[in-house]
Amino acid sequence: MLTAKDVTAGYSAPVITGVSLTVQPGRTVGLAGPSGSGKSTLARVLALLHKPFAGTVEIDRETVTGFRFKASQRTKIGVLFQQPRLSVDPRFTLRQAIAEPLGGQDRVDELAELVMLTDDLLGRRPHEVSDGQLQRACLARALALNPRYLICDEMTTMLDASTTAALVGVIRSYQRDSGAGVLAISHDSTLLTRWADETVRLSAPLPR
Amino acid sequence: MVNLEIDRVSVRFALKGATVEAVNDVSLRIRPGECVALVGESGCGKTVLASALLGFLPGNAETSGSARLGDVDLLAATDHELATTIRGRKIGLIPQSPASHLTPVRTARSQLEEAAKVLGGDAGEAAERAGLLPEHLDRYPHELSGGMAQRVANALALVGNPPLLIADEPTTGLDRDLVDGLLDEFRRLVDDGHAVLLITHDLAAAHKVADRIAVMYAGRIVEVGPAHQVLDNAKHPYARGLANALPERDFLPVPGQPPLLTHLPAGCAFAPRCEQATAICEDRPVLTDDPHAVACHLPC
Ligand SMILES: Nc1ncnc2c1ncn2[C@@H]1O[C@H](COP(=O)(O)OP(=O)(O)O)[C@@H](O)[C@H]1O
Ligand code: SF4
Ligand SMILES: [Mg+2]
Numbered sequence: 001m002l003t004a005k006d007v008t009a010g011y012s013a014p015v016i017t018g019v020s021l022t023v024q025p026g027r028t029v030g031l032a033g034p035s036g037s038g039k040s041t042l043a044r045v046l047a048l049l050h051k052p053f054a055g056t057v058e059i060d061r062e063t064v065t066g067f068r069f070k071a072s073q074r075t076k077i078g079v080l081f082q083q084p085r086l087s088v089d090p091r092f093t094l095r096q097a098i099a100e101p102l103g104g105q106d107r108v109d110e111l112a113e114l115v116m117l118t119d120d121l122l123g124r125r126p127h128e129v130s131d132g133q134l135q136r137a138c139l140a141r142a143l144a145l146n147p148r149y150l151i152c153d154e155m156t157t158m159l160d161a162s163t164t165a166a167l168v169g170v171i172r173s174y175q176r177d178s179g180a181g182v183l184a185i186s187h188d189s190t191l192l193t194r195w196a197d198e199t200v201r202l203s204a205p206l207p208r
Numbered sequence: 209m210v211n212l213e214i215d216r217v218s219v220r221f222a223l224k225g226a227t228v229e230a231v232n233d234v235s236l237r238i239r240p241g242e243c244v245a246l247v248g249e250s251g252c253g254k255t256v257l258a259s260a261l262l263g264f265l266p267g268n269a270e271t272s273g274s275a276r277l278g279d280v281d282l283l284a285a286t287d288h289e290l291a292t293t294i295r296g297r298k299i300g301l302i303p304q305s306p307a308s309h310l311t312p313v314r315t316a317r318s319q320l321e322e323a324a325k326v327l328g329g330d331a332g333e334a335a336e337r338a339g340l341l342p343e344h345l346d347r348y349p350h351e352l353s354g355g356m357a358q359r360v361a362n363a364l365a366l367v368g369n370p371p372l373l374i375a376d377e378p379t380t381g382l383d384r385d386l387v388d389g390l391l392d393e394f395r396r397l398v399d400d401g402h403a404v405l406l407i408t409h410d411l412a413a414a415h416k417v418a419d420r421i422a423v424m425y426a427g428r429i430v431e432v433g434p435a436h437q438v439l440d441n442a443k444h445p446y447a448r449g450l451a452n453a454l455p456e457r458d459f460l461p462v463p464g465q466p467p468l469l470t471h472l473p474a475g476c477a478f479a480p481r482c483e484q485a486t487a488i489c490e491d492r493p494v495l496t497d498d499p500h501a502v503a504c505h506l507p508c
Contacts (some may be wrong), residue, residue, distance in 0.1 A: 034383050034385075035353060035354065035355060035382075035383050035386075036353065116464075116465065118465065120468070121465075129251070130249065130250040130251025130252075130466075131250040131251070132249055132250050132251070133251070133465070157380060158250060158380060158409075159249075159250070159409065160247075160248070160249035160250065160409040160411075160450065160453075161409075161411055161450055161451075161453035161454045161455075162249065162449060162450055162453040162461045162462040163249060163250075163461065164453070164455070165453040165455070165458075165459050165460055165461040166461035168459070169460070169461060187382070187383050187384055188384070188455075189384065190412070190454075190455050190456050191455045193455070194455035194456070194459050195455070
C-alpha cells in the first residue's frame with residue numbers, strides 16, 4: 001500500500017492541505033482536479049521527490065523518513081512526467097537513458113521490448129525521436145528497478161491516442177505480473193474512466 | 209478573403225549522411241469560414257508543415273511545391289515579405305508551447321501593445337476576447353499559468369485580425385474547461401469567416417471543432433474528409449486504428465511504430481503495420497480526389 005496521510009505540502013505556501021490517499025497493490029487510482037489544485041505536488045510527495053510540511057507517506061506500512069536525496073525507499077516508486085524531454089539527459093541515447101538506473105546494460109533489451117522500442121531507436125538521442133518514442137523510453141526506465149508503485153503525472157498529455165493506449169497497456173501488463181499499484185494523474189476524465197479502478201478528485205485551489 | 213492552397217508541398221532536412229523526409233507531397237485547401245484539423249502522432253511532420261507556411265524552417269531545410277494565399281506563394285516569399293505582409297497580418301500563429309515563445313523580460317501587456325502597434329490592432333480588445341483580465345496583462349511570462357500563457361499567445365496571434373489562424377497543439381496541457389473555451393473561441397472565429405488550421409494530436413479536440421480532418425502519417429496526408437466521417441467511418445487503416453484507440457472506443461493501440469523519416473518504405477509507408485497489406489501496397493497509393501479522400505489501395 002502507498003499511502004499519503006493528512007499531507008500538507010507546497011512551496012512558499014501550502015498547495016494541498018490535509019490530503020489523504022491510498023494506492024493498493026495491483027490497483028490503479030486516478031487523480032483528477034483543475035490545474036493548480038496540487039495534483040503534481042501530491043505526486044511529487046508520493047514519489048518522495050518533495051518533502052511535505054506535515055503529514056506522512058507510508059510505503060507498504062513503512063513510514064517514509066527521508067525525501068529527495070535522503071529517500072532510501074525511492075527505488076520502490078517509479079515516476080513518469082508529462083514532458084519526456086525534460087526528464088532525459090539530451091546527450092544520452094535511449095539505451096543509456098534506460099540503463100541509467102540499472103547501472104549496467106543487462107536488462108535494457110528486455111525493457112525495450114516491453115515498451116516496443118526497436119534496436120535502431122535505442123541508438124538514437126532524444127532530439128532524434130518523437131515525444132511518444134521518448135516517453136516509451138521513460139516508461140522503460142521507470143520500470144527498470146521493478147517499482148512497487150508507479151506514479152504517472154499527465155504521462156499521456158503529449159501523446160496521440162494510439163501511443164496512449166499502447167503505454168497504458170504496457171503499464172497494465174506490468175501490474176498483472178508484479179502486482180504494482182499505479183497513481184494515474186490526468187485532466188482527461190474519459191481516459192481516467194477507462195484506465196483507473198477509481199478516481200479521486202482534488203478541489204480547486206483557494207483564490208489568492 | 210482568400211483560400212490557402214497547399215499544393216504538393218514537401219520538406220526535407222539534410223543531416224550528416226541522411227535526409228529526413230518530414231513532409232511529403234502534401235496538398236490541402238483551407239477556405240474562409242472553415243476549420244481544418246491536421247491530426248497525427250508526434251513527429252509525423254505537422255509542425256514542420258506549419259513552419260514552412262510561415263517561413264520558420266531552419267537552414268538545413270529544403271522545400272518544394274507551393275502554398276498560395278491569394279497571390280502570394282508563401283514558400284517562395286522572402287523573409288522580409290513574410291515579416292511585413294504575412295505574419296500576424298494575414299496568418300496568425302499560435303505556436304507549440306506558447307510560454308516558451310513569449311519574451312521573458314517583458315510583461316504580457318507590453319508584448320501585446322507592441323504587436324498591436326506594429327500590426328494596427330487593438331490590444332485591449334484582443335486581450336478581452338482572449339479572456340484576459342487587466343491584472344493578467346501586468347504579469348511576466350513566468351508568472352502566467354499554462355492556461356494564461358495560452359490566452360496571451362491567442363491574443364498575440366489575433367491582435368492583427370488575420371484571416372487565417374494556424375494553431376499548433378494549442379490544447380496540450382490545458383484543463384478540459386480551458387480546452388472547451390479555446391475551441392469555442394476558434395469556432396466563433398470560423399463562424400466570423402476566418403479560416404483555422406488546427407494542428408493537434410488530440411482527436412477529441414479535432415472532432416469538437418473541425419469541419420474537416422486531415423490525418424497525417426509519416427509526413428503524408430493519408431485521409432481527409434468531413435470530421436465525423438473521418439472519425440466514425442475512416443477509410444484508411446491507420447486513421448481507423450487511431451480513432452479506435454481512443455479511450456471511449458477500443459483503447460487499443462495501432463500495432464508497431466511509424467517508420468523512420470530517414471528510411472521511408474518505397475510503397476505505402478503504413479504497410480509494415482497494416483493487416484490488409486498485399487503486394488500492390490509496394491506501389492505508393494495516391495490520395496484520391498473526392499470530398500472524403502484516402503490514400504490506400506484497399507480502403508476500409
Ligand atoms: N531541423 C530539423 N532537422 C532534422 N529533422 C527535423 C528538424 N525539425 C524537425 N525534424 C524532424 O521532422 C519530423 C517531423 O517533426 P514535427 O513536424 O515536429 O512533427 P509533429 O509536429 O507532427 O510532432 C520529425 O521526425 C522531426 O524529428
Ligand atoms: S495501401 Fe495497403 S498497406 Fe497501405 S494502408 Fe492501404 S492496404 Fe494498408
Ligand atoms: Mg508538433
